[in-house]
Ligand SMILES: Nc1ncnc2c1ncn2[C@@H]1O[C@H](COP(=O)(O)OP(=O)(O)OP(=O)(O)O)[C@@H](O)[C@H]1O
């Protein structure tokens with residue numbers, strides 16, 4: 001094991017003023033990793049895009065100062081021959097990789113795999129992704145959280161207008177690929193203004209009622225027990241007049257990507273106001289438990305004209321944490337708390 005009973009240089013949650021400087025200057029390029037003793041070793045299996053956006057020099061430097069070492073996993077070698085790891089961090093797709101991880105979890109119960117592959121699978125389907133939120137039926141004095149009315153169309157596009165009418169889905173409708181596996185195709189969404197045009201869509205799909213929300217959505221990043229919320233621009237409201245004048249299905253680009261930050265925009269306060277923190281904390285805690293995940297974000301909107309009616313529209317596994325404020329501190333503290341818990345368990 002990486003820790004082997006030694007004390008980790010960790011200053012419990014405390015922020016070190018010069019972390020950024022040390023991380024940026026002193027430790028680049030990094031010396032070869034000593035794969036032994038006092039470091040908590042985090043093996044990672046990520047795409048090159050993810051490595052670039054997440055494993056930035058500042059994160060690696062801060063981690064090293066706190067006694068955490070990130071080590072790339074070689075997918076061409078057995079996992080058991082590598083490490084030894086305290087934690088495995090991953091975001092790769094494919095059945096084979098999932099099987100490798102499941103086998104590894106079974107044979108190495110002492111290693112924390114972030115997160116279990118079968119739990120992540122729930123988020124790869126836009127129907128099962130939101131089921132937990134619907135089941136939760138969260139409603140308290142801070143607000144009510146649900147999901148937009150939606151149906152699944154597995155095949156046969158010609159059946160869509162009938163299915164939409166039968167389910168009583170109101171227009172406009174957002175059409176989303178059923179599979180959300182991180183591929184470019186899984187992010188190709190459309191907005192449909194009339195029932196007949198729905199025939200043009202390509203199943204398998206989730207068809208979701210579009211909820212007017214004032215053109216701003218909230219991205220809630222979750223790292224274990226920590227949550228961070230940011231504002232992003234989103235699709236604008238669709239008014240009744242527009243709906244009656246427009247027909248067709250329109251593809252729309254990735255409207256709420258990081259470049260669409262609305263954190264510093266001059267917005268209507270009723271639209272800009274973040275969802276109440278206690279409501280988000282309850283939602284996040286409950287979702288962590290129900291989904292069995294510790295690393296994800298969720299997109300949530302407030303129905304325009306209401307103060308407390310919220311809808312979760314999307315959940316993403318291991319999202320772009322590189323864009324989450326203070327992620328370096330939050331992530332390293334989280335990793336350390338996991339390793340410390342493992343250590344406590346072992347010594348009892
Ligand atoms: N039901 C809805 N009502 C209103 N707007 C919606 C709805 N669903 C999606 N949107 C808009 O479309 C955008 C993309 O939808 P969604 O988040 O489901 O797609 P995604 O490709 O999974 O996004 P991400 O990049 O976050 O993974 C949202 O950020 C929001 O602006």
Ligand SMILES: O=P(O)(O)O[C@H]1[C@H](O)[C@@H](O)[C@H](OP(=O)(O)O)[C@@H](OP(=O)(O)O)[C@H]1O
Pocket residue numbers: 049050053180181182183256257258316318319320321322323
């Ligand atoms: O393509 P998939 O695997 O589904 O995941 C994406 C998420 O859906 C996006 O939300 C991430 O970007 P943002 O954090 O800007 O939303 C995006 O962040 P990234 O591009 O920095 O990795 C991805 O994590």
Ligand SMILES: [Mg+2]
Pocket residue numbers: 256299314
């Ligand atoms: Mg989204």
Ligand SMILES: [Mg+2]
Pocket residue numbers: 180314315316
């Ligand atoms: Mg998504």
